[in-house]
Amino acid sequence: MTDDAVKGPASYFPSIEKKYGRPIEEWKDLVRKRLPAKHMELVAMLKTEHGLGHGHANALVAHTLVEEKD
Template structure:
């Protein structure tokens, strides 16, 4: 992640480190869940996957509005 990351993507390195999964996997699982609402997705990530509220919110915000945030830097 570059030093200019803002918004939800700024949490991505910590999420990957803490939970040991790439962001692409989380986003794929969220899509497959069939859930569409912010609260439903956050609650699902917290209850089913043990994510903290901030990490679940960051993933959900990006998932629901990917065009609003810069893509994660994977260089």
């Protein structure tokens, strides 16, 4: 038996899309447009300008920054 459950920041993605009505790639694009801002600056931007909760904003930023490093 394999454990195919999504873990880490991506585990928030279905609820982010449902709650805020935008695809994850749109949120990631917003984060990328603000680079090279710091992690918490990006989290604050998503919270203040777009109304995301802290956990959702943090998950999006963390996942996007990991992708940008690859």
